């Protein structure tokens with residue numbers, strides 16, 4: 001398994017469609033030793049879905065690699081917000097008022113400004129993360145006006161097994177409606193569709209690092 005050639009192939013596929021799109025190498029469950037070749041190669045963007053794992057893996061190395069950018073792509077619990085604000089540059093999973101409020105408090109306290117994607121849930125499945133489309137307007141206003149968070153775009157995870165294209169299109173339309181330029185959509189299985197439909201941040205794990213155990 002050659003991580004670098006996997007990565008190069010994906011980057012080439014992505015850049016053929018959108019040269020400015022960012023490939024996030026999703027390193028969750030993989031050790032720093034396993035990720036290190038890609039860091040040495042010069043790749044800067046990495047995704048994690050658990051704060052504690054990310055902290056254990058990355059907190060030392062980012063001190064000496066200030067250009068690295070860490071992306072929180074998983075559910076963020078409010079009791080982990082302080083660590084998250086210290087560690088991450090991007091949060092892709094902003095989806096509730098309490099979380100937004102806490103993020104704003106720690107941004108002030110730590111003098112940091114992160115970049116945020118609001119996670120959208122088109123499913124109407126209450127168990128899933130994300131804001132439903134009919135609550136977006138109210139939520140985005142709260143995040144921007146009350147919490148002063150830098151909202152750069154929307155993120156979605158289409159339901160497993162469904163054709164993702166309709167979801168990607170809806171997310172793109174939503175971003176246009178709210179004049180947001182960034183879209184976090186597309187994973188190993190569907191990133192080509194996502195990039196065709198306007199994604200600017202794709203989140204790739206297994207196609208780079210191999211299957212997670």
Ligand SMILES: *Cc1c(COP(=O)(O)O)cnc(C)c1O
Pocket residue numbers: 026028049073074157187188189203204205206207
């Ligand atoms: C794990 C994960 C990914 C990467 O998935 P792959 O199929 O391995 O590319 C992308 N986005 C989120 C939110 C994830 O949790």
